[in-house]
Amino acid sequence: MAEAHSAVAFTFSITSEGLDVNVNRDVFNLIFQSGVIAWKKRLGRLKNTFRIGIYPVTPLGLVTIIVTVAALKFAGWVPPLINFEPFFHFWLGIFHPKVSQVLESLLYGMFICTMMTIILRSTLKLLFYYQQWIYEVRSIITWKTKMWLVFINAFKFIGHKPLLTSFQGLLPKLSVPTVEDTMRRYLCSVKPLLSKEDYKRMEGLALEFQNGIAKKLQFNLVLKSWWATNYVSDWWEEFVYLRGRSPIMVNSNFYGVDAVLLNHSDIQVARAANLIYGMLLYRRKLDRQELNPILLNKIIPLCSAQYERQFNTTRIPGIEKDTLVHYKDSDHIAVYHKGRFFKVYIRYGGRLLQPCEIEVMLQKIVDDHTPPCKGELQLAALTAGDRVPWAKARTEFFSKGKNKIALDAIEKAAFFVTLDDESHSYDMNNPSKLNEFSRSMLHGKGYDRWFDKSFTLIVCANGMVGFNAEHSWADAPISGHLWEYGLSEDVLNLRSDAPISSHLWEYAIHVSTREGYTEDGHTRGTVTDPPPNPIKLEWDISEACHEVIKTSLGVAKALLNDVDLYILSHTAYGKGFMKSCKLSPDAYIQIALQLAYFRDAGKFSLTYESCMTRLFREGRTETVRSCTLESTEFVQAMNDKNKTKKECIKLMTKAAQVHQQLYREAMTGCGIDRHLFCLYILSKYFHLDSPFLNEVLNEPWRLSTSQTPYQQTDKLDLNKNPEYISAGGGFGPVADDGYGVSYIIAGEEVVFFHISSKKSCPLTNSERFSKNIAQSLKDIKDLFSED
Structure with a gap:
């Protein structure tokens, strides 16, 4: 109960000397910081929405055009394209004539700038509608495609660096083929x-x-x-996806595995901390629209709509169909270890926790030998079995009390993490090892991944990693983008302790010389202030609920064993x-x-x-x-x-x-x-x-x-x-x-x-x-x- 006690902002007691009020300033500071972060995010989204709406025009270009046109209009060097005088006479008559003239010139500049932006965006949209170029990649390029290339490349010099979704409003609609x-x-x-x-x-x-x-x-x-x-x-x-009533484990979810040719840290919590931190950096870039949009042939943008639900998303079971629920933000992840579920905060004191701090929190989970609650060990099998029993059980057993609070902590988490108790590796001389590694990422034991989360990060006991992704919210390239980013962050922080192989596919492993792990394999950095303790989730699993869990696990076992x-x-x-x-x-x-x-x-x-x-x-x-x-x-x-x-x-x-x-x-x-x-x-x-x-x-x-x-x-x-x-x-x-x-x-x-x-x-x-x-x-x- 230490976490609950420290969360109280103030306490009071009545004594013989009167009312004694004890204010916890740290908690009020945390509340204030949370509000500041929330407002920063709102303002950031507003700014990015504006930048996306005017792309390819830059904010600086927008101001330059407005001021230039306004100055020319004020000097009388620009002939009016539209008669604003009746409007200005009615609304600006209260001002001094000179002030009225300046305001009129600025509004005129804004009108011209708006028209130019609309024309540029419409032109770019028309260029994206042209798709004949894709048929000429490896053949003779026609004059139409050559002209198209000239115009499409010209926009690179006009526009600013695009945000992730800068092109969304410019992409063409999918047309219906003829029967x-x-x-x-x-x-x-x-x-x-x-x-x-x-x-x-x-x-x-x-x-x-x-x-x-x-x-x-x-x-x-x-x-x-x-x-x-x-x-x-x-x-x-x-x-x-969502109307499917059969298990999503194996049938729908997909998996990815590690960069198996590299020698990573064999300390589970260290590797997990670096990967978690890398994914959180990715999420921050995603929230800020700082990820580069994917460009085909470095020219044509691909739709980025699927990225929106990559984090803070859960598939909720239903009787007839499931529902995807996406939360705007989440300040914690959910962690599973040896049958126990934990809520782990990823922000503290208004900032993102560093890898060394995350490692400390994960180590506390590993060192905690508290046994699982009754029924907790195999609870996640509900997400691996048939959807209708899970939907009914969720309504009946997880809609109030401890179970609702614990389930909310999982479903509202940024993503799910499993600290496995098994080791996996890659050995060219023993292919079965990679087979077992991949099987573990696809289905595990049937109860140690939360298959409803947008993705589960899986960290093996020896530090090898993989993921299991729910499929309805997006397709594999989106998960692959995150995975590539996370592994790249980790690669850039590997420790050097093995020789470079003379040939890539020899059994010797090529290891980067960058140092992000200590010599003994821990994350780098020093913990100055103790991070918040992980919170063990509490459950109250009834016998009836336990029977549903056992049934779902039976279905999952039959599926994964096949x-x-x-x-x-x-x-x-x-x-x-x-x-x-x-x-x-x-x-x-x-x-x-x-x-x-x-x-x-x-x-x-x-x-x-x-x-x-x-x-x-x-x-x-x-x-x-x-x-x-x-x-x-x-x-x-x-x-x-x-x-x-x-x-x-x-x-x-x-x-x-x-x-x-x-x-x-x-x-x-x-x-x-x-x-x-x-x-x-x-x-x-x-x-x-x-x-x-x-x-x-x-x-x-x-x-x-x-x-x-x-x-x-x-x-x-x-x-x-x-x-x-x-x-x-x-x-x-x-x-x-x-x-x-x-x-x-x-x-x-x-x-x-x-x-x-x-x-x-x-x-x-x-x-x-x-x-x-x-x-x-x-x-x-x-x-x-x-x-």
């Missing part, structure tokens, strides 16, 4: 997967849909696209060789995956590759259907002894070009699946049955793939120092009889593949599939090497 185009693309995508009879049947269903209810559905979808900021994103978030996860560290070659073949590395890998899947399953399958649509406002993802006629022709040629290597190379090149074309179409709003998804949602709203949509939306994605992006920050040059790159991350299998494959092209020499499937399926085996991937990559390299 005819989507039908044509869809039929082309399924042609290599269907027999002639099945294809003809599907062609008939598509034509029936196109000439029937599609017209009504398309009309309403176009209306929505005019009214809404993005015609896909809100429905995608609701129906794909996960077959294997990590392939492909070190034979990386993107350097792929580029030397004059092929896109992504297309190269996708075609290799088609070859591997065919060898593994003996057939082709509908393939999902995630592609971002953040060229548009509030864009999220679109699907690239990677299994094409061209890729299947190449795969069949590779398994045909009568085909020459030159023929195979020609087919591979053609397949890669087609894949790149499909990727560009998906990026520019001409994909298939999001359009069909929205038409399907509308058909349900109108109670219109469509055999075509029912069949399309129920097709299984037996091969679901995604590439993990990197180099989203400029803190480190990951192309020159690929050993700093995280080993990527992954997700659970999408289909019961399929594979989930996530890959990161980590520099010139290595590609990490995270392969998941279900043990219960006799047709799949993640390790076997990894061997097929490795062999396919080798066979393709042999083609081009000999050529």
Whole structure:
């Protein structure tokens, strides 16, 4: 109760000498500092809103233009573009004529400046609508694109350094493709997967849909696209994520792992403190809009809307659908250690706590051997099981008393931290270690991560780290941006205690010479004032609630025990060789995956590759259907002894070009699946049955793939120092009889593949599939090497 006692601002008692008042000045000072911080944030947001609203004009440029135009108007050198005299005569008649003339000139200057700002912003917005350039990146550039480049680059000299969301109001809206185009693309995508009879049947269903209810559905979808900021994103978030009633652990949440080639501090609380501090610095930059917007080809901005809910966000379970709740700010994090939950403050005395202070607080948690409350150990299993039981339990058992206070502390935390009691590492000679590491990040024990938080930072007992992220609030690149920033902060503070390897992928580890840890592995810095003590959360778990926890844990255990996860560290070659073949590395890998899947399953399958649509406002993802006629022709040629290597190379090149074309179409709003998804949602709203949509939306994605992006920050040059790159991350299998494959092209020499499937399926085996991937990559390299 020491924390509660010190939180009282004043006390009083009645004595024989009268009223004795004891004022705690420190608490009043803390209250005052909190108010100052809150007002600073409000003023900062107001200032940033103004800067964003006038971009690309700078505040200084704004003032300069107003004063210049006003001076010219006052001198009579600027002809009036609009007659303000009646307005000024009525409102400014009370002033002296000279004062009235000055005010009139200033208002005139403001009018001209407003018009110029509107014209500049409208011009920039029109330039962003032009997307033909993306089809000319590796081909002949047309004169239109050359002119566009001239104008778009001119704005770099006009505008000030953009804030994170400076471009949001300038990005184009996602337009709705025509039904005819989507039908044509869809039929082309399924042609290599269907027999002639099945294809003809599907062609008939598509034509029936196109000439029937599609017209009504398309009309309403176009209306929505005019009214809404993005015609896909809100429905995608609701129906794909929030309305799902099955567990989000494994099925929805994804994970990321450490930069495994570096030697970090093996002191758990020190590593955790540095990572927590790095993420809090990132949050501060995010709040202040100081993060650089991601620019495609260093020219075109990507939408930054998803960043808003990265921190202070929790998914709240519901009976029919869940809700995402985002809090403006949070001054604490929630920490889990050996079955206990703690509230840990991250600000004290009006400032952010330093890593050495955070380490002290975390060490107190580790040294605290108080046993968990009854039912507390496995409490987080509620977030890992089915959503409806969790929603009911939350209403019944966590809506009042101790449980509500403790749950609020978790849900309102900036993020969740788990101090694991297990160690994990990377060993090139023992791949199973990385497999176990990744499994721990994906699901842990089923009760030691709070899967509803926007993300959980997981710190292993030996200092290795990873994260588990909830998916509904944003896509993987947003979490990847934070992860890259946090690891970069940590890399810049590593201690030097190992030799630099002669080759990046030798077992010797390359360690930075920067010193942010002490020689014995602790965080640097000296604690002068003791930081606030961690607050152990108290629970009152009834028998009925405990039964729900046990049921949820049973569901979670069954799910995680069925996960077959294997990590392939492909070190034979990386993107350097792929580029030397004059092929896109992504297309190269996708075609290799088609070859591997065919060898593994003996057939082709509908393939999902995630592609971002953040060229548009509030864009999220679109699907690239990677299994094409061209890729299947190449795969069949590779398994045909009568085909020459030159023929195979020609087919591979053609397949890669087609894949790149499909990727560009998906990026520019001409994909298939999001359009069909929205038409399907509308058909349900109108109670219109469509055999075509029912069949399309129920097709299984037996091969679901995604590439993990990197180099989203400029803190480190990951192309020159690929050993700093995280080993990527992954997700659970999408289909019961399929594979989930996530890959990161980590520099010139290595590609990490995270392969998941279900043990219960006799047709799949993640390790076997990894061997097929490795062999396919080798066979393709042999083609081009000999050529």
